[in-house]
Amino acid sequence: MNETLTATNLVKTYGQVHALAGVSLAINAGETVAIMGPSGSGKSTLLHCLSGILKPDGGDVRLGGADITTMSDAQRSKLRRSRFGFVFQDGQLVAELSAAENVAFPLLLAGWSRSKALAEANQWLSRLGLAEMGGRKPGEMSGGQAQRVAIARALVHKPAVVFADEPTGALDQATGHEVMQILTTVTKMSGASLIVVTHDTKVAGWCSRLIEIRDALIHADSATNQAGVR
Numbered sequence: 001m002n003e004t005l006t007a008t009n010l011v012k013t014y015g016q017v018h019a020l021a022g023v024s025l026a027i028n029a030g031e032t033v034a035i036m037g038p039s040g041s042g043k044s045t046l047l048h049c050l051s052g053i054l055k056p057d058g059g060d061v062r063l064g065g066a067d068i069t070t071m072s073d074a075q076r077s078k079l080r081r082s083r084f085g086f087v088f089q090d091g092q093l094v095a096e097l098s099a100a101e102n103v104a105f106p107l108l109l110a111g112w113s114r115s116k117a118l119a120e121a122n123q124w125l126s127r128l129g130l131a132e133m134g135g136r137k138p139g140e141m142s143g144g145q146a147q148r149v150a151i152a153r154a155l156v157h158k159p160a161v162v163f164a165d166e167p168t169g170a171l172d173q174a175t176g177h178e179v180m181q182i183l184t185t186v187t188k189m190s191g192a193s194l195i196v197v198t199h200d201t202k203v204a205g206w207c208s209r210l211i212e213i214r215d216a217l218i219h220a221d222s223a224t225n226q227a228g229v230r
């Protein structure tokens with residue numbers, strides 16, 4: 001299945017503000033892409049349009065043959081749940097659920113039985129070095145551990161694309177480094193592509209491609225030397 005994520009001429013305005021002024025890009029399956037740029041340049045707006053959270057005013061976003069922009073809200077939500085994974089700055093785990101239940105959540109939404117979903121979730125937690133943590137609530141874990149749970153939740157349903165918005169923003173440098181190593185390794189292993197919005201050049205160094213946004217447009221798009229990968 002061709003699951004290239006393609007954006008063509010994306011435009012988004014808020015009143016007088018041009019958040020995206022005609023952005024086109026294609027991200028191939030398996031690519032790891034960092035999006036950087038000054039505050040207010042349009043990074044989050046781009047991420048939200050690419051992931052179907054926000055509808056652009058103009059242009060389109062396609063995953064393979066499917067045009068996300070013209071889908072009904074219900075179709076787009078379904079595609080988001082089944083083909084996309086998300087990692088946010090603060091994990092956004094459900095506080096009342098255990099780590100395993102949080103990871104199992106996308107599988108339960110996809111119709112898996114509770115026992116199969118929890119077994120798969122626990123396998124993912126082991127893979128990410130959290131074998132003993134399945135029963136803990138997010139509040140009983142460190143920030144780095146919670147972010148690893150969020151990574152497992154983003155990948156458990158084998159998405160085509162993982163979107164990460166400042167995934168290390170709430171972590172110290174060493175923990176952030178570790179989280180990026182895990183995030184890039186597991187997305188590559190699963191064949192998904194990864195799109196990371198970040199202000200941190202070290203975080204971007206874990207990705208194979210860097211897209212720089214300035215004033216609502218792509219200013220530069222190039223391969224990185226993957227300095228973060230040792």
Ligand SMILES: Nc1ncnc2c1ncn2[C@@H]1O[C@H](COP(=O)(O)OP(=O)(O)OP(=O)(O)O)[C@@H](O)[C@H]1O
Pocket residue numbers: 014017018019037038039040041042043044045046
């Ligand atoms: N909901 C909104 N209503 C009005 N203006 C908005 C809204 N969301 C974003 N903007 C504006 O659109 C522009 C782009 O915002 P965006 O959040 O995409 O930038 P960013 O590059 O992600 O910034 P940061 O690095 O500070 O998070 C900014 O001028 C911002 O103020």
